[in-house]
Amino acid sequence: MSYSSAMRLFCQKIFGFKIELMKWCNRMDLLAISTDKGEVIIRRLNFQRIWTHPPPKDGIKVRGIDFRPDEKIIAIGYNTGLVILLDIGTQNEISSFNVNSDITCFSWTQSNKEIEDSTDDETPFASHDTYLPPLPSFTSLSSSARKSDNLPTKSNPKRVINFLVIGLSSGVIHTLVFGILPCGQLDVGAKINVPSSQFQIVDAKLSVDSKQIFVSVKLGNMFKVYIFENELFPTFSLPLLRVAVQHGLILNTMVYIDDVIQSIIEAWETALLEMDIKLAKYASSQEPGTVSADFLELLMLGEPSQSLASFLANELTEKGLKKLGNSFDISYSTIQKLVVEPLHAGILNVCYHLNTVKGMSRNVYYYKPILGKLSNAVFQNAGAFLIKAMELQQAIEQSTRDYKLFWAWLNNVMVRLMEENTPDDCAAFSQQDIIYLTEFLSNFDICDDKDGDAEPMTRKKFNLERVGQYLENKNLEIESRNDTTQEWNQLLEDNHCMKKCELIYPHHKHLSLVQQHNLLKKCIGDLFSTPEKLISKEFRLKAEINCFEVLETSTVVADHVNVEADNVSLLAMLIDKNQLMIIEFNPKSNTFGAVRLVFQARPFIEGNEKFATFGTLKFHHIQFYNAGILSILLDSQTDTRQMNCFIQFPLSGLKMKFAYQKVGFTGNVMTATPLYNFYDLIEPTSVRVIDGFDGNMIAVSGCRKVASILSESQKGIRLYEMEVEDEDEDMETTLDSSATQN
Template sequence: MAFSMPMKQIGVKNIGFRVDLMEWSNKMDLIAIANEKGEIIIQRLNWQKVVIFPPPVESVKVKALAWQPGEAVIAAGYSNGKVSLLDIEKEDEIYTFTCESDIKTLNWTKTNILPKVDKKDIDYSTPNDDDYLSPLPNLNSLTSTSRKSEFCSTKSFAKGPPNFLIISLTSGQILISVFGLLPCGTINISDHIIDSQNYEVHDVQMSSNFNEVFVFLTNNGVLELLIFENNILSKYAQPLFNLAIKHGNIVDTMNYINETIQCIIEAWETVLLEMDNKLTKYANSQPEGSISADFLELLMFGYPSEALEQFLVRDLTEKGLKKLGNSIELSYSTIQKLVIKPLHNAATNLIYHLNSIKGLSRNSYSYSALLDIKCAEKATCSAGSFLIKIFELQQTISQSVTDYKTFWCWLYMAIIRLMDENVPDEVSSTSQQDITYLAEFLNSFDDCIFEKEDGGVGKRKFNLERVGQYLEDCDLQTPIKQHDWNNLLSENECLRDSALIFPHHKNQSLIQECNSVKKNITELFQRPNNQIGENFQLKSRIICSALSADPVHTAFISNEVTPSDMLVATTSANDLIYIEIISKNELKSSRLNFMKGPFTQPQFKDLSDMVVRDLKFYNESTMSLLLRGLSEGRSVNYFIQFGMPEWQATCSHHHITKELDLRQSAVMTNCFEFVDVGCFSKPIDGNTCVQIAVSGSRKVASILSDNCRKIRLYEMEVEDEDDEMEPGLNLFTSREMV
């Protein structure tokens, strides 16, 4: 029975810049194109532009692209080691991290066999969190600045099937992460190669059951396939996915917290920093201890010192003070709104997520290899301290609002009197309570001396504004005063040391507490990477062939029906090797050659030896190849597809051992024995073709040619209509082996 794949050219597009990579989505009719500028352009099949993602920095190149299975998310690896997860629907970067060296390859994998869960064994560790969590408001509606919120949720990662992102680096490291978020294993290839200076990794894939990792590499001129085995990864797969979802929620919440804090800092810097700098400049020009005295003298007797009068009348001025007062009031209002709801809600949600992880850590049967109880408790405790610091900041803001209103009103009245003008009736009265309050407030201006941890003394920077000190990565200059709760803890050791009470770090700023949370969260999620990474063992080293071609092209797909894992690689310019892992201890293999021999059928006599330019799996049963050769004395390109069952029929079976040599044992088959001459009857027009991208689920293909600046688009599996078929690409067939 003949295998047929009718296809029709539906467009030819010239690209302004050289194309480095292209990849079709398996979910939508979208193609991702990476150009020489480092941009990633998402186009529809009709060539409508969807979105352009610029490079993270100038002069970096895109080294790898991979669509997340079943999702509108694409992973991009850059030449500076950065990996970005890009959401096409949101048109935004939703997660990013940086690796130690340049990216070599990116691949997603997924499982097609999900564990059956009995109703009595339902995992209650992943409830619907939205039922318990406070909603996080849109920051753009709460801030008066023109800054656009960059926060983007990662919740889309939990919707699709379980999958891993596998990253290989030019240094030889292989990084594995769940959903591209949670690191869960590292393999260092140099530890498994004798000559660690003379090898190159070409591709890394993972089996559909998560038991094995396949690495194609060149070692001293020989193509090898290394198979790594890990029993923890598959054993703890379901708990690992649960933990990855929790990790995604925490990353999501921390991104929101970072964005909220950034909005608070910008709102504070708008006006308050200007006022603080003016007063600090004045304070630095005065003798130590004179600031409070000068202001108290003005309050009590109505006469300022010469320096203070010059500062008030010339530097501050009546109009400047009034304008500044209004701006400060607006800034405080913005900061209050950002702290009271967004930051508080996010911190509460963070404690919820970390507390649930602390609960998971107590389930030693499912999570002993993934979580450490002490790290979980430490992270939860630091999040609690962060929440306490938010409450403290709220109190400081409320106190500062009262301080400023009273202080500015009195100072405005003082400036008016110094200028011998009439004081407006609405600000002319000052009660005895206000005077007492002002006296205490002004007396704190020179509260600059403090005791260090080592017993010495230091001098604080003069700071009228108390909120700004919480937004710096250093100890507070003016900590909040002790209250009854602190006194109770200091007097009761049993309460002070209780794990149920979050500690209050009196001298730490909000930024310091936030950094502590980040550090502890990083330590919490380091255990899966360490434990699983240490469990990877080299199961088999398969020697495929001596190499005579560069570069090496590879393809991989998991067969859902068999199930099995299928790998193909070029061993020379016109040779391929096929390896199918059919069980834990068995594989089958075959080689395919594109050179004519003495028994080649006469209808191929006009063809010269074919050179493989690129190869891809169209689906589990179809292989796509881009070939170049000579026909009637001229260079031509061919895009052919043939059925995998015909090639698989030539395979020999092998037992997987610690070291397996396929150079002599794998059966060699000539492609002209089962590929129909019709595949080569109509070459592709144009100059040399260099790359293909195919998608069997979307029934599309594309060919890159003409110095990487032209893309030809094809619709696959179309109805065989002669009037609509693209001339020269009407039908490719291959005959079954006899």
């Protein structure tokens, strides 16, 4: 298949900020750029802005951006170690974590083939669709509801696994399945017995079969490549994929539950905002313990105290009372709907997925190297979370009853205070209603003893309702009054064997819903941290390859690509302006080969005089266009001007020029690598002049057939269409003047 090296200028734009990184999306016409202010901007091919993600805080720098191979999620890494995964379509945050160190390299690697499954068992991939109904939508109940989906199985039904590989300045490399499930931590410094302060990780990439990881390191004045092996990745790829899918399902559901709880909190705060302002002000003006006494006195004697009468007449008012009553009715109705349907369904889904993981762990042969021995804490906390949600539902029902009594009684009081005629529909109270109302009023004053008897009692806020305490990250002030489990609890106390049974879920009466939720999230995090701990122990240093000498202050540009057709990995390294090294690793034959390309003195031999028009050529920046082509940005210096050139260099011709050797524990590439003059390997017609533009960096995509060149000032970008027909090529005249405006 012939390849056209022609390229056509599509558009150009000058920005008002500096651009530090560029990355193309291979499936969509999207270009991600990061700015010197820590922003990440997604733009289309015509520079139309899709969205901008601001930095987590001022002063943070973006160290890496990359699209997940399914092209629906983008990962962003910062110099603080924070990594954020965003949904490209909605900009919603899918996941975030912190690796606690500055990031030096950042890439996504996908396995070269679909994982085989001899059992043809679809259960871990489709059982939730069969047995679990879809989670109910609650967008009509909350403006903050959002749809989140980080599942790889939704966009990629095949059994193909991918890894996010993150290299840190601390000398550690993190690997995460689908960018979410931690599946291995490689401490390079510990493996090579060198302090992390003495070397820098430049590049890290998994091999095509995921068995090996190639780590490019700048150690003093030497540039080295270390090859580490981990047998667990290829051997247990299917169990790892299944665990990652379950992890994604659980995280999706937990995000859904987060949104439900946030919507409940918003509904609760809406109802209490005005009430808190009015009643808290009144409570703060009274002596501790007198608020409940005043209301109880009003209930029993029918006469309010002077302060309470003034508050009811001037602050609360009859109109304000009706408004608050309606507000509470609407809010409590919303809260109850959110608890009964979405929250309950979300917790049941989490329990189902956790039980699936538990079932996996029973298959020791497949899952023990990945999951180890599971703790029962996460499963018990999931059940306890469900019990707490049911307890909240009971609290809502009780509070709704108490509020209706309170508003009706207070409305009667207001009518009497205003000396109006009692309406015919005035509520009548039974003896049981009076008991409920008395208990409700008696709990208005809640005091707190901070340090036992050493500190005086201090008043908390006006404590009118019981639902809000479940939505705060602290213990319940008043536990549920109607405990329907007394007989069950007595049965457990009398039978310790049942009480200790791991199948019986505990009931943490003192915890709020938010506390129980946070406890479950922590247990889930601990559960899925196990694969990382187990897999990290299996990394083995296989080889140390000395590549070349380099100045300690110089920066080596490196790029890595996996050639799936040949099952090899290619590493291109720009040593300096005059030297380019390409290394091929073949895990199957356990060999590696290398070739070094240089620009020797300007040739004026027969057939090469055409290069004289470019003057002296030097390497500037490189990136793999695809597995068979290396894109190279060149500096060109003539007697009259300095400019940039661009070349698409095919790698097929280098196959016969590699000097191969077996991978031993120590290898030396520099002494055994053949040296070739780059002028002899390229055609003058393949060199494209970038006229009137000083380039600093390139970003290319063979899938989208595009290339972008960043200016030396880092404020301008030129976009080129690649592989165009030669007769359509126009480097200078196709620039749209409107696209050059700021």
